[in-house]
Amino acid sequence: MDPPTIAGVVIGCCAGVGLIFCVYSSSSLLGRLIALPRQTCKEKNRNAVRVGILGAANIAPMALIFPARKMEDVVVAAVAARSFKKAQTFAKKYGIETVHENYNDLLDDDSIDVIYNPLPNGMHAFWTIEALKRGKHVLCEKPLASNADEVRAMIKAAAENKPKDGRKEGLLLVEAFHYRFHPLAREISRLVKSGVIGEVSHIEANFEIPWPFPPKSDIRFDMNGSNSELAGGSLMDAGCYAVNVMRLATDGKEPSEISTSKIIESYKGIDQSADAQFDFENGMTARIKCAFRAWGLKVPKLKVEATKFNLYVYNYLAPFVYHRLELTNRETMEKVVQNFYEGGASTYEYQxxxxxxxxxxxxxxxxxxxxxxxxxxxxxxxTIIDKIYEKAGLKPRSGKPIETL
Structure with a gap:
């Protein structure tokens, strides 16, 4: 795989963070990215976890296949897609041994321990619940579902079904907010929880994907607004990150009210941008912004104003590419800059x-x-995403209907 292809994968899989200039400015970083597909274990453990992929998704190589190649105890063993031919092509390209005719056949494969679900948002709940019913553990892409009611149904399914492998803790269901597995996210949480930065007064977070991404034919635009069951929109795809990292900086406090919510739709029910502001019971305030096809370079950032220090994080989303954490003393204005590469592993590998x-x-x-x-x-x-839509006079998203709702 050549450098331009790898660069494209990084941009696409990180949802267009706009950091290509950083990749090419660092030869060591570029080398690590190019090496990702080639970092293959010589031999897998006999009892390695066997993973099946629902869909030949663009995110799957970076999020699962490449990290799995570096691990002796994981095998990406099977794939199924809407098109059997597409699944075959995908399997051949990435060395996946089994191709199933359809999603149900994959879920019925007793040799598979884990299902990775990178399907469109509106299919997360339905197919994750089907996997849980068959005793499979699930790593599901974000957002976990189309709305809060679907998440409740998924939690219920995980609790009511038993794992095929007999795991005593029960079925494992994890939302793939990959950035949170990185040491940078844990440091943000530590700084807030420990009181090092003082009492937080205001938070701002953004994730605005630069033009021309994604194209309007993309599933994130519900394919030109033609299929509402895909549950696309900028708030669902990018805004879920901004809401999540905002919440990371609140020390567990949830907003008491959404004071404003401005959403611009590209198609009816499909938002191209969202801007929401929040109030908290302790007087803290917050704001999130997200967009598709935004003008200019708008790297995902987190800003936290507190009584002792202001915290600024540049590129919380894909810190393995490049990031910067700044702490500015409110009294002296002295600034300390830190980073947390720790060997350069990707957020997906940590995950x-x-x-x-x-x-x-x-x-x-x-x-x-x-x-x-x-x-x-x-x-x-x-729940917060649903309320942002409702505050703007819109309905929460809805996906493929599930029987448990």
């Missing part, structure tokens, strides 16, 4: 290692999965 560790019963991995992507936290995030 997969934690997921597999949690399956194996590793306590630290289970705690990290709970911190980064528990379904209970997904419910809180989705």
């Amino acid at each position: 997969l290692r934690a997921f597999v560790g949690a399956l194996r019963g590793d306590r630290a991995s289970m705690e990290l999965c709970d911190f980064a992507g528990s379904p209970e936290d997904a419910l809180k995030n989705m």
